[in-house]
Amino acid sequence: MISSVCLSAHPSASQYVLLSPLVPRPPLLQCMPSTARSEGPWLFPILTKPHSSSQADDFIRANACNKLTVIAEQIRYLQEQARKVLDEANRDADLHHVACNLVKKPGNIYYMYRRESGQRYFSILSPKEWGTSPHEFLGAYKLQHDMSWTPFEDIERRDAEINILDKLLSRQAALPPCTEPNFQGLTK
Numbered sequence: 001m002i003s004s005v006c007l008s009a010h011p012s013a014s015q016y017v018l019l020s021p022l023v024p025r026p027p028l029l030q031c032m033p034s035t036a037r038s039e040g041p042w043l044f045p046i047l048t049k050p051h052s053s054s055q056a057d058d059f060i061r062a063n064a065c066n067k068l069t070v071i072a073e074q075i076r077y078l079q080e081q082a083r084k085v086l087d088e089a090n091r092d093a094d095l096h097h098v099a100c101n102l103v104k105k106p107g108n109i110y111y112m113y114r115r116e117s118g119q120r121y122f123s124i125l126s127p128k129e130w131g132t133s134p135h136e137f138l139g140a141y142k143l144q145h146d147m148s149w150t151p152f153e154d155i156e157r158r159d160a161e162i163n164i165l166d167k168l169l170s171r172q173a174a175l176p177p178c179t180e181p182n183f184q185g186l187t188k
Contacts, residue, residue, distance in 0.1 A: 106145040
């Protein structure tokens with residue numbers, strides 16, 4: 001049995017509070033409160049009873065929905081990161097199979113060209129150093145110490161990231177035991 005009570009001598013729509021008996025609610029199956037599904041926008045007037053089980057259920061449902069939304073966004077982000085990792089791994093594997101008549105050393109930049117036959121190869125000479133390049137220039141890559149390749153246009157950004165990580169690793173022993181994130185000194 002649901003009834004309503006007026007909280008003022010001059011009633012208005014926002015001054016009524018619905019009273020309902022304590023009835024067991026089904027599990028949190030939907031993110032939208034039952035009042036919003038049946039009555040339009042989900043508004044809780046200031047004068048509503050704060051401890052109503054229906055309202056509490058709606059708040060719990062909304063809270064769970066918000067948390068699940070955050071998790072869904074994190075899943076989408078992680079899926080994108082996984083795609084990026086796989087794309088980079090495929091690119092790195094492909095570049096390691098490009099012909100190269102010299103010993104590749106991490107930290108060096110290599111320039112990729114294509115012969116008329118279609119064969120790709122690495123050189124240590126840039127197009128500027130060639131003067132007139134005998135073959136089509138395809139791109140430049142830096143071989144990293146983990147044997148991954150960084151495209152020339154990303155080298156500066158990647159080197160900055162590596163420097164920050166090196167700082168972190170060199171200060172690891174000096175980091176205080178802390179349960180909260182501490183990024184102090186990593187960006188300077």
